[in-house]
Amino acid sequence: MTRVLVAGETWVSESTHYKGFDSFTTTTYHTGFEPLRDVLVADGIEVDHLPAHDVPRLFPGTPEELAAYDVVVLSDIGANSILLHPDTWLHSKKSVNRIELLASWVEQGGGLAMAGGYLSFQGIEAKAAFRGTAVERVLPARISPYDDRVEVPQGVPGVVADPAHPIVDGLSSDWPDLLGYNRFELPEDARLLATVGSDPLLAVRQAGAGRTLAWASDIAPHWCPEEFVAWDGYRTLFTRAVRWLAKEI
Numbered sequence: 001m002t003r004v005l006v007a008g009e010t011w012v013s014e015s016t017h018y019k020g021f022d023s024f025t026t027t028t029y030h031t032g033f034e035p036l037r038d039v040l041v042a043d044g045i046e047v048d049h050l051p052a053h054d055v056p057r058l059f060p061g062t063p064e065e066l067a068a069y070d071v072v073v074l075s076d077i078g079a080n081s082i083l084l085h086p087d088t089w090l091h092s093k094k095s096v097n098r099i100e101l102l103a104s105w106v107e108q109g110g111g112l113a114m115a116g117g118y119l120s121f122q123g124i125e126a127k128a129a130f131r132g133t134a135v136e137r138v139l140p141a142r143i144s145p146y147d148d149r150v151e152v153p154q155g156v157p158g159v160v161a162d163p164a165h166p167i168v169d170g171l172s173s174d175w176p177d178l179l180g181y182n183r184f185e186l187p188e189d190a191r192l193l194a195t196v197g198s199d200p201l202l203a204v205r206q207a208g209a210g211r212t213l214a215w216a217s218d219i220a221p222h223w224c225p226e227e228f229v230a231w232d233g234y235r236t237l238f239t240r241a242v243r244w245l246a247k248e249i
Contacts, residue, residue, distance in 0.1 A: 002070050139212050179224075
């Protein structure tokens with residue numbers, strides 16, 4: 001059975017409530033990976049999820065741990081969370097560079113996807129910080145050094161650019177609107193499968209013995225609204241993407 005690790009797609013929000021002289025603070029915990037998980041599981045794919053707060057401590061740190069997976073999906077989780085193990089951040093001890101480890105795993109045959117979000121690619125205020133890392137070396141994306149978000153509140157549809165590729169073969173050309181995405185450029189050996197506006201939306205690449213994929217928008221709200229998630233093509237698109245990365249199609 002194909003096994004996928006999804007890292008990220010959770011967040012904690014803090015609110016301060018002011019009522020006259022008095023105030024109090026509340027926190028809420030949110031997850032955004034369920035739409036992707038549900039369509040993958042329904043297609044017979046095993047999905048492990050690593051919440052964002054657990055990534056620094058638990059993201060795979062050995063080749064053996066990565067070898068347990070066919071595909072790794074990074075979604076709305078910045079490079080620092082993967083780089084900074086608590087041993088280094090809290091105790092000033094050396095630890096493995098897990099960004100380098102992940103890229104080497106891909107080049108030896110693994111499948112890696114990055115999905116867009118405020119902490120994907122370069123991200124909001126350039127805080128995702130994947131530009132110049134080993135992950136950028138293997139992705140089908142040349143990442144901006146700046147805040148790379150493109151906000152499209154009026155909506156913009158994706159457009160298939162390469163209908164012969166098995167990920168998008170037979171998909172309707174009438175995609176629901178997206179509300180934003182990360183803008184990146186393509187390396188020469190990347191293959192563009194879909195566009196959004198004048199920018200890449202979906203691209204793939206062969207990286208050594210492995211495969212990589214870049215999806216410029218979210219996998220779920222808010223950039224990927226409910227209309228897109230409910231679209232029949234959502235399941236087809238992402239299950240095929242994972243199976244392509246795992247070299248099953």
